[in-house]
């Protein structure tokens with residue numbers, strides 16, 4: 001069954017990582033809903049939240065492919081763990097003296113904020129799950145949307161330590177010692 | 190001590206055990222080429238086209254088990270490597286490709302011969318990096334060499350700007366590396382291994398499918414113990430050829446589109462497949478929905494992403510093949526499988542895939558069998574791609590690991606000749622034969638000059654059938670003989686060889702075949718034989734696309750006398 005999957009990944013902060021992740025998904029013919037990348041509490045690491053559509057098996061296959069990327073430290077599919085998932089959108093909507101109050105009402109209902117007011121438009125900031133943002137966008141469409149920018153989903157699993165939690169007892173380092181190469185010996189058949 | 194980027198690169202390569210670099214210079218690499226002579230431990234072999242460098246490094250790695258290294262300048266040099274890198278990627282070969290790059294302050298300005306080679310090679314490398322600071326050079330080389338050769342091997346690329354090679358920095362060899370995202374799983378899960386052992390101990394019709402992973406992990410003795418102890422027949426994949434001695438009584442050839450009929454039947458009828466270091470490629474399985482309908486599958490592979498990719502596994506075991514087999518073998522019972530094995534032997538006598546029919550003309554199969562006879566099987570066979578490649582897999586018997594070098598995953602025409610160069614450089618004491626079609630030979634023919642310059646004693650057989658034979662075969666069998674763009678006008682291959690300074694002869698009669706091969710072997714130096722062969726010969730068995738692997742076509746005209 002095709003559904004949206006949320007993958008979260010801990011990656012090394014290096015050039016080219018995002019390119020590799022995107023390339024891996026594109027090659028498997030995945031439609032990327034969104035990718036959000038940001039730094040985390042530990043220096044030189046980033047966290048990615050990737051939303052793709054597909055059936056469980058195909059997404060698991062892609063997850064394993066992504067896990068092969070040298071710079072990807074951990075990657076998990078948290079779709080089935082009821083995560084807290086949010087995105088933010090900024091919507092610049094046309095506002096005339098006649099429509100302004102109606103828009104403000106809608107903004108209130110959605111517990112979103114107006115962050116900029118100009119004579120003929122408003123900028124609204126909303127956070128919420130994808131559905132909420134979608135609904136607000138639909139409602140505002142009738143007033144005339146001038147610009148729309150969405151961050152894509154970010155997500156955290158509920159409860160205590162999550163799969164990407166960096167704990168003392170789960171060291172991130174993986175030290176590889178140099179070993180002098182040895183000559184190959186083939187069997188003597 | 191202060192050292193230049195180029196010096197650091199050379200010293201790190203030496204520490205990693207690199208002895209040979211196949212390369213081609215250019216502007217961006219001038220600082221490195223200026224440095225190389227200071228390090229005589231690094232033998233540089235000048236190829237005639239960068240594709241040749243990549244293929245030679247690839248074959249060198251296959252026959253030695255070491256890292257293959259190739260080098261090309263920025264821009265066109267780098268793009269010329271791309272086919273070779275892709276070839277190594279699809280066949281999981283550890284190759285370090287290094288490319289020159291424009292000075293860092295020119296990057297992004299479309300400078301002369303600037304190309305984004307790290308961007309281009311993302312999907313065909315295991316890892317790549319543009320080194321932007323001389324201070325990062327040592328770590329980058331260590332990382333690249335480590336990643337290429339561990340886990341599932343594969344090509345890696347380092348892009349080296351000219352000023353990074355030129356600038357100096359303090360050099361301390363990084364004994365330790367931190368790669369938090371790279372931990373290949375080496376040991377199989379004990380519970381999974383136990384489950385596998387139970388399945389094997391109770392199977393009635395088990396079959397092993399051994400792939401290149403056995404070669405990579407050097408699990409030859411472990412595989413043999415597994416097969417002998419539990420009397421399990423061994424079928425290999427095309428790239429697994431040689432990982433189990435083909436003259437062994439439990440060897441049942443290789444499977445797939447042009448695999449042996451009895452190998453395909455064995456796999457199709459089995460109740461348990463022990464898949465070892467292989468990936469159920471479509472050329473091996475045919476349609477996956479109809480593949481081995483009654484078999485449970487134990488899938489052993491170091492790459493977790495291979496498991497369940499093409500076929501679901503009943504018992505997946507992720508880890509290094511050698512380690513896993515060592516543990517598994519201890520849990521297996523002695524078995525005999527007399528009925529199953531005699532069934533297989535019956536199929537083997539019904540489908541003698543490697544018999545050669547009597548024919549007045551020179552049959553390509555006959556040539557390959559004669560090379561086998563004359564060399565007594567003691568040779569490394571490097572092939573190009575096409576019909577001759579399949580016959581080389583079928584009519585020569587490979588008893589030694591890594592003695593068959595062929596482009597499997599990518600099927601790259603032009604691989605054969607540079608591959609033979611890489612193989613001979615890697616194993617100078619072995620006899621190396623290069624088998625090429627008249628089409629593919631001309632894709633990298635310029636490497637004959639490399640061969641002569643390096644004085645490499647390689648024997649070359651060019652199969653002149655006047656066709657792009659493999660494509661012609663498909664046009665004959667699937668497109669009702671509508672031949673389109675497959676007939677070849679050919680040059681005089683003997684004259685070509687001679688122009689490069691290579692002794693050569695042409696063979697048109699069957700009775701001269703064996704003698705010519707002997708003459709080539711006796712000659713001290715490279716030797717080329719142009720065999721003018723039966724033009725419209727087809728490769729059989731042949732599983733037409735979309736068919737089950739047991740629906741193979743066999744050589745027609747049963748009236749023809751079949752003799753060995």
Ligand SMILES: Cc1ncc(C[n+]2csc(CCOP(=O)(O)OP(=O)(O)O)c2C)c(N)n1
Nearest residue numbers: 575576577600602626627628629657658659
């Ligand atoms: C670079 C490349 N181009 C095209 C092909 C498609 N192809 C596969 S086999 C073949 C014919 C090879 O002809 P030849 O080298 O004469 O060998 P033969 O099959 O006749 O033995 C072709 C064109 C390929 N595999 N690689």
Ligand SMILES: [Mg+2]
Nearest residue numbers: 626627656658
């Ligand atoms: Mg041909």
